[in-house]
Amino acid sequence: MLIGLLxxxxxxxxxxxxxxxSWAEMLMMTMMNFAGxxxxxxxxxxxxxLPILLIATVTLMINSRHILMGAALAPYLKHTPLKKVMPALFFMCDESWALGLAxxxxxxxxGLPAFNxxxxxxxxxVLYLSWASFAAIGAAVGPMFGDIAAWGFGMAFPAVFLVLLRGMWKSFAASRPWxxxxxxxxxxxLTTDGAWYVPAGALSGLFAAYWWGETA
Incomplete structure (x- = not known):
């Protein structure tokens, strides 16, 4: 997973x-807002x-999926003290959430205690320190490079999520909400400007999981 993430x-x-x-600004951003x-x-x-209000609004919109991710972990954390739950949720990202849930x-x-x-x-x-440090390194050397999109590294992020989905795969019926x-x-x-596709995808998947869970 780190091969694709770094x-x-x-x-x-x-x-x-x-x-x-600067590399310091990048380090602060990735460590304070751990969400790629x-x-x-x-x-x-x-x-x-700097359009601070716009950036804050878009960040809130995209990170709204963490509400649903936290709700999915809630049944496994209900017996965990709050002083442990709060740091666990702060460091939660898509990858750690998927690994922890699986x-x-x-x-x-x-038959073991659910949450490890x-x-x-x-x-x-590992994810937190690796992500923040490599992002800071990238910011330090960024001005030396041209159009990095031409290198094809853009496939790395989708590849990570495909690996995570494979690890959580149960059956075709169970994957219908996906x-x-x-x-x-x-x-x-394809039809709406902005990042509305993130909460739309998350909410529709949640409703689908609830619907098929009720009718199964």
Whole structure:
């Protein structure tokens, strides 16, 4: 997973460096807002003067999916003290969430205590430090490079999520909410400006999971 993640962090940093962001600014952004999608949006909107309100609004919109991700983890964290839950949710990203949820489901099926906090904390630590440091390195060397999109590294991020989906795969019937989410997000992306496709895909997938769960 890191093989696909680290080039993407470098791309984020390089794009930020080419927009005038320093490596320190990139490091602060990635460590305070640990969510790749909204970070790329912020970099794309980076300008002089800085449109702070626009960046904050888009970040909130894109990161709204974390509400649903947290809700999915809630049943496995209900017996965990709040002083552990809050840091766990702060360091939650798409990858650590998927790894933690898959591990919890596996342990539950084995009759073990569902949520493995040491496993989750280890995954979060590696992802957090790797993402932030490689993004900062990218920002430091960014002005030295030209159009990095031509290098083909853009496939790295989708590849990471395909690997995560494969790890969570159960059956075609269980994956129907994924298909609903994909189709909805694609339709909104093609017909609506902005990042509305992110919450649209997340909410439609949640409703589909609820509907098929009720009718199964």
């Amino acid at each position: 080039p993407w962090a470098l791309i984020l940093g390089v794009q930020g460096g080419q927009k005038g962001m 999608g909204s970070e790329f949006a912020a970099v794309n909107l980076w300008a002089d003067p 591990e919890a489901q596996k342990r539950k099926a084995q 906090m040491p496993f989750y904390a280890g995954a979060c630590t 298909l609903v989410s994909l189709v909805t997000a694609a339709a909104v992306y």
